[in-house]
Amino acid sequence: GENVEQHPSTLSVQEGDSAVIKCTYSDSASNYFPWYKQELGKRPQLIIDIRSNVGEKKDQRIAVTLNKTAKHFSLHITETQPEDSAVYFCAASRGSGTYKYIFGTGTRLKVLA
Amino acid sequence: EAQVTQNPRYLITVTGKKLTVTCSQNMNHEYMSWYRQDPGLGLRQIYYSMNVEVTDKGDVPEGYKVSRKEKRNFPLILESPSPNQTSLYFCASRGSSTDTQYFGPGTRLTVL
Numbered sequence: 001g002e003n004v005e006q007h008p009s010t011l012s013v014q015e016g017d018s019a020v021i022k023c024t025y026s027d028s029a030s031n032y033f034p035w036y037k038q039e040l041g042k043r044p045q046l047i048i049d050i051r052s053n054v055g056e057k058k059d060q061r062i063a064v065t066l067n068k069t070a071k072h073f074s075l076h077i078t079e080t081q082p083e084d085s086a087v088y089f090c091a092a093s094r095g096s097g098t099y100k101y102i103f104g105t106g107t108r109l110k111v112l113a
Numbered sequence: 114e115a116q117v118t119q120n121p122r123y124l125i126t127v128t129g130k131k132l133t134v135t136c137s138q139n140m141n142h143e144y145m146s147w148y149r150q151d152p153g154l155g156l157r158q159i160y161y162s163m164n165v166e167v168t169d170k171g172d173v174p175e176g177y178k179v180s181r182k183e184k185r186n187f188p189l190i191l192e193s194p195s196p197n198q199t200s201l202y203f204c205a206s207r208g209s210s211t212d213t214q215y216f217g218p219g220t221r222l223t224v225l
Contacts, residue, residue, distance in 0.1 A: 001172070006155070032212055043216040044156065044201060089155055097206065099144040099163055100171065101214070105155040 001028040004092050007105025013080050014112050019048040021075045021107045023090035030102075033073045035064060038087045038106075047088075048075070051095070080111045115140045115218035124221050125223045126194060127155040134189045135218050136204030145155070145187035147179065148218075149200040162187055162222065163209070194224040 005024045011018045023031075036044035046113035050057045050064045050073065057064050063076040077084055090104040117138045126132055139144065144160035148171075158171030162181040165182055178190040187206075191198060204217040 009153075034212070034214070043218055045216070046213055049212060083201055091156075093212075095212065099161040100169075101146075101156075101158055102172070103148075103156040103158075105153060 002030075002092075002102050004090060004102045004104045006024075006107060008092050009105065010027050010108045010109060010110070012110045012112060015080060015082060017080055018078045019075075019080055019084070019109055019111075021088055021090070021109070023073050024094075025071050025092040025096070025102070027092060027102070029072065029094050030092040032093045033064070033066060034093075035075050035089050036089045036091070038089065040086075044089060045094070077109075080109075082111050082113050085109055085111045115215070117204055117215050118208050119202075119217040120221050121220060122218060123221050123225065125224050128195055129193050130195060132191050132222075134191075134204075135190065136187045137185050138187075138204075138206040138215070139185065140206060140208065140215070141184065142206035142215075143184070144207040145181065146189045146207075146214075147177070147187070147189045148203045148205065149173065149198075149201050150203060156159060157225045159189070159202075177200060181189070194222075196224050198222065 034049035037047045038044045061078045065075040087106045091101045093101045120135045147159040148156045157173045162168045162180040166222050202220045207214045
């Protein structure tokens with residue numbers, strides 16, 4: 001079946017450095033790729049998303065890039081801060097017309113002060 | 114306030130005792146879904162519904178039932194819970210014309 005691989009599973013960076021999390025998807029019909037942040041004991045929350053007709057999207061310190069040919073997409077966080085520490089999940093979906101989502105296994109990001 | 118609510122938030126039960134976890138949303142969303150979250154496995158979709166009386170299996174539907182009799186509610190039913198269903202469960206909803214998915218606060222279920 002379809003799957004989404006996410007790497008790394010844990011990532012430690014110094015405050016102010018950049019962090020990159022990568023995902024690979026298998027379903028070539030996927031066209032919507034959201035990223036969620038889950039703080040300890042909380043629900044996942046959408047932080048950024050991208051559609052397959054766009055190669056990159058930025059929102060302040062967060063950016064997502066998509067390589068549709070290689071079926072890769074990545075989350076980039078610049079100038080990391082301690083409050084960025086959380087678990088991050090990528091997901092892939094075929095978008096509107098379906099509500100099926102495949103999630104990656106998560107990356108625990110630790111930002112060291 | 115726009116939200117997805119789940120009840121109960123915590124539940125400890127025993128093998129075989131039927132239980133229902135309720136989910137409700139007040140955003141008039143057409144789509145609703147249940148996920149389970151386990152360490153190292155991420156979020157896995159159990160069932161989803163794209164409209165009243167329309168439900169579909171996700172990746173891990175075995176041992177679960179759902180119903181969508183009203184637009185706002187999407188209960189998750191475990192007819193005969195087993196210890197391997199011990200997990201953190203999230204309900205979520207989404208409008209049909211948007212992509213943003215909203216999650217409930219989660220229900221931590223322990224089956225002894």
